[in-house]
Structures are given as C-alpha cells and as structure tokens.
Amino acid sequence: MTRIRAMKGQILVFVLLCLRACETAVPRPNLSWAPSFNLLGARWGGCSRDPIGPHDLRDDMQHAQVAFSTLLEIAAERESVGAFSEDLIEVRAIDRGGVEVPEEITLDSIKEMVRLLYYERQRLSRKALESILTRVTPHLDADPNVARLPGDRRVVVVGDLHGSLADLVKIFDLMGWPGPDNNFIFNGDFVDRGERGVEIIATLFSLKIVFPQHVILNRGNHEDVKIGRVYGFFDEIMGKYGSASLYYRICDVFALLPLCSVIDRTAFVVHGGLPRHRATSLAAISQINRKDFRTTVKAAWEGGGHGGGCMPAVPWSTASRSLSIIEDLLWSDPANPETEPGSERCSEPNVLRGAGTRYGTIMARDFLGRLGLKMMVRSHQCVEKGWEEIKCGKDTSIWTIFSSSNYDGVGNLAAVLVFEVGTNDG
Secondary structure, three states: OEEEEEOOOOOEEEEEEEEOOOOOOOOOOOOOOOOOEEEOOEEEOOOOOOOOOHHHHHHHHHHHHHHHHHHHHHHHHHHHHOOOOOOOOOOOOOOOOOEOOOOOOOHHHHHHHHHHHHHOOOOEOHHHHHHHHHHHHHHHHHOOOEEEEOOOOOEEEEOEOOOOHHHHHHHHHHHOOOEOOEEEEEOOOOOOOOOOHHHHHHHHHHHHHHOOOOEEEOOOOOOOOOHHHHHOHHHHHHHHHOOHHHHHHHHHHHOOOOOEEEEOOOEEEOOOOOOOOOOOOHHHHHOOOHHHOOOOOHHHHHOOOOOOOOOOOOOHHHHHHHHHHHHHHHHOEEOOOOOOOOHHHOEEEOOOOOOOEEEOHHHHHHHHHHHOOOEEEEOOOOOOOOEEEEEEEOOEEEEEEEOOOOHHHOOOOEEEEEEEEOOOOO
16 A cells, blocks of 8 residues: 555545556456556566366356347347337346345345355346345435445545446455445446456445445446446346346336545545536535436437437426536536646536537536545546646645556556554654
8 A cells, every 4th residue: 555645634645556567568358368467576476367168168158159149139139129219129138147136135145146146157037136226225315316325434446347347346346345344436437348247247236235334435427328328338238138128127226326525624526527616516416406417428329319218208408507507517627737837727518529628627626625525536537657746726626547458458556545544743
C-alpha cells in the first residue's frame, strides 16, 4: 500500500492500491488471458484470466457453440425486426441449470458462488439470477439518488470493472469483503466490453442484499438499456440465457442505482462528473425520479429513438431537465490543465463522447466548496496507472479511479481508492 497523503483536519488517510495488468496486451474478449497484480512490489497471478483445466476447455467449447448458434439466430432476428427493438422475440430460452443461490443469501454463500463461477467456471442459472434481481430490487429502491456513507470508517471505492471478474476477485483478495467495518462504493460500469458482466452483477447485487447499508452501487453510463445493446451486455445475456426479456429486466434494476454518493465530510463520488448548470445542487439531484430513466443519454431519448422503453411517463420538460443532470453525472470528463493549459474555466459539451460535459478545475473546486468537501472521486476513463489526480487549487482535487486492468488490451494498471480511518499526522 502507498500512503498518498493525509488531509489536514481530517482523520482519513488515502491509500492507493495498484493492480498490475498482464505484461502482454491481449484483446479483452479472449477467455485465455488475465492480469497479474503488483502491490508493494509483490506479484500475484499469471496471464490466465480464469483458471482453466482441460475439462473446462471442453465445457467452454460446448458453451461457445451454444452461444454462437444463439447469436446467429439473434442476428437473423435483428434483420427481421430491426435493431434496438424491445419487441425482440425470445430466441432460445437457455436454462441448462447451473449455480443456484440459497433461500437466505449470506456472505459465505456469496463466497461459494464466486468460487464456483470464477475458479470452477460454472454457470449461474437463470433461476438464480432472477432470484437475485428480485431480492435486490427493494434494497436499491430504498437508496436515495445521493447515497451517503459515514466518514468515520473505512471506505473502498472501486472504479469501472467492465465484466472483469478476475479484477473483482483480486480486489476482494487484497481489500477483504464488504462488511460493517469495510464499506464499498462500486462506481458504475459493471458490464459491457468484458465477458463476465452477469457474474459481476450477480456478485455485487448479492452483496447489496447482505450489506445494504455498507455497499453502494453507483450507476455508470454503461448501466443503460441502449448502451448495453451496442457494447456487449445484451449479447452476453442472449448468449448465456437466450432471453431479451431478461436483459430488459436487468435494465429496470439498473435504473434503480443511485446517481452519486457522498462520503461525509470527505468526498463526492460519481461515475463521470458535474452537472453543466453550476446552480445544480444535491437537492436537485435528489428530486429526480431516477427509475424512470433506463437510458442515460438525453439525445437518445429526445431524438425520436424511444425504442427500448426508455421514455419516462412524466412531462417532457421535467424529464428533459432530469435527464440532462443524469447524463452529465454519468458521461462527463474533467479537463486537465497540465495537459490542456488554460482549461481551468472549461465548461463545454463533451464532443468526444457525444454526451455530458467537459468541466474545468474551477468548476469542480466551486462545486466541492459548496458541499464543504475536498475531493471528487470519479471513474469513467481508462488511465494508465489506474488512477489520476487533478489538483483544483485550495486543497481540492479530482481523482479518477479505474479498476479494470488491461482494458481492451491497452495494458493499463487497475486501482482502487481506500479511505482508511487513521490520524491526521500524515
């Protein structure tokens, strides 16, 4: 562990863990690679993404054949019904059994589920996934738009995972599992681009069921009914379960995720960034009826492409204002004065992404000042070291935390940010 600094007047010390990616960059969809990890000069793991034995390879080939034939049917069906239509017929209800969950989910049962899914490469049954979705729904629905955790206990912030079960398992190995004295904020983008999104959400939702006050699941821009159709999660669901309706049910649960979090007296935690309108307050964010929005992109909602059932049943003006805030929170990026001199006052559309805003350090500092906080922790961007700090002046800063190693084969490290209860003597 590397102690970054102790904030004057605070009892929290920042600790950063870097998880080292595989030396050889291999594209993410390949099941044969995995990250190795570097912490305090020690090294874990090799370059095998999941432990695979000869019998597992045969099972994978059989699973791949079923998934491939299913995807061929999906492709043909898209030709007939049109892309991005929620009326997609159930192609093949794949329910070959698999790992089940007990009537009472406990931390021990979650650990056993992860062991079977990761180390044994077993399949989660559709019945188990649907049970988890049903049980987590009231817990997520009870969370406010702006979730809060106390600042007097340990908090681990995990960035984008993007279907990397190997990274999630390594994080728990290093940081321990969630509990009353080990709070976690998972800062969005659990799915897409990686092949284990189902296993990620099954694990995180199960932990939310067991520790509803100690596990916060912030929404990311990929927890989106439209984005998942493009970047892989829809195809993952169809390949594993052959059910479009299951995909849309999961998206209904995604819409219940909090939009941001606050660690009391310490940090504002959000997937992307800040609202474009400087007057937007936490109170305004709290008033949004978030479950109405299965998409997080205003243009997708306004542009006539309302397919996917993402049009809220509220007045257009109210929905438009709310969705603008959601889009900015989940899609925006900071401008870094070190690489873009003169960008401190930046406040402009995020042209690169086509959604959200680009905000400067002055805007971030003013926002944090109104909240009485010193840090904004966000994710959303793959950074080489797994973390990046942008200093905003007046002892404030923006931290980017990215927890998916070797993302899309670029060889990046992964990191988590830990707020550790301690002394303020540095």
